Amino acid sequence: TRTVKIAPSILSADFARLGEEVKDAERGGADWIHIDAMDGRFVPNLTFGPLAVDAVKQHTSLLLDAHLMIVEPEKYVNDFAKAGADLITVHAEACPHLHRVVYQIKEAGAQAGVALNPHTPLSAIEEVIADLDLALIMTVNPGFGGQRFIERGIDKVRRLRELADQVGHAKLHIEVDGGISSATAASVVRAGADVLVAGSAVFGTPDRKAAIEAIRSAASS
Ligand code: DX5
Numbered sequence: 001t002r003t004v005k006i007a008p009s010i011l012s013a014d015f016a017r018l019g020e021e022v023k024d025a026e027r028g029g030a031d032w033i034h035i036d037a038m039d040g041r042f043v044p045n046l047t048f049g050p051l052a053v054d055a056v057k058q059h060t061s062l063l064l065d066a067h068l069m070i071v072e073p074e075k076y077v078n079d080f081a082k083a084g085a086d087l088i089t090v091h092a093e094a095c096p097h098l099h100r101v102v103y104q105i106k107e108a109g110a111q112a113g114v115a116l117n118p119h120t121p122l123s124a125i126e127e128v129i130a131d132l133d134l135a136l137i138m139t140v141n142p143g144f145g146g147q148r149f150i151e152r153g154i155d156k157v158r159r160l161r162e163l164a165d166q167v168g169h170a171k172l173h174i175e176v177d178g179g180i181s182s183a184t185a186a187s188v189v190r191a192g193a194d195v196l197v198a199g200s201a202v203f204g205t206p207d208r209k210a211a212i213e214a215i216r217s218a219a220s221s
């Protein structure tokens with residue numbers, strides 16, 4: 001059985017106190033820190049770039065998981081890697097040359113992930129799945145925190161885990177992002193997810209340790 005990792009998303013943190021917020025999550029038992037980069041084009045919102053990744057890096061030793069919700073991510077992958085992103089996830093929908101971008105990420109020294117929007121079929125990553133460190137199943141339409149979990153994602157995770165097993169890639173991380181809380185964690189973990197992103201469920205509450213523990217105990221139930 002896989003160890004479940006919890007990756008609080010700083011999208012729901014207090015941006016004016018980002019260093020303290022990240023330390024609080026680390027003290028609370030977070031495994032990774034999830035950083036949502038949005039460009040106002042791929043998604044209708046604007047957030048962080050490489051400078052924010054570099055700033056966060058100064059305050060934590062946890063793995064930095066950069067989720068690029070941006071068009072033409074190949075223009076920024078090297079900058080995110082240089083800034084300290086340990087894992088870089090691009091959207092399949094934003095990459096006509098996905099295989100090339102996956103190898104660009106690896107050559108930049110980071111682990112490579114590909115994300116799929118709720119409507120995007122698994123076939124979009126079928127031919128590159130063996131090359132990936134992580135596949136991210138979006139369980140909301142990306143752009144904002146605090147949205148409602150899309151239940152159809154559970155079966156998508158199950159089918160992705162089957163696909164990974166079929167190609168002999170048992171080590172593929174399957175990450176879920178959107179609407180994850182102690183109420184939804186068990187279903188996605190049972191389906192085969194091992195990395196849970198949680199924004200509002202962690203940073204939207206004052207006691208981050210309790211929030212992370214609640215998700216972790218739900219995930220093992
Ligand atoms: C949404 C982002 C998420 C967001 C999740 O576009 O990719 O990482 O922070 O927020 P919650 O956990 O509140 O749904």
Ligand code: ZN
Pocket residue numbers: 009034035036067177197
């Ligand atoms: Zn995200």
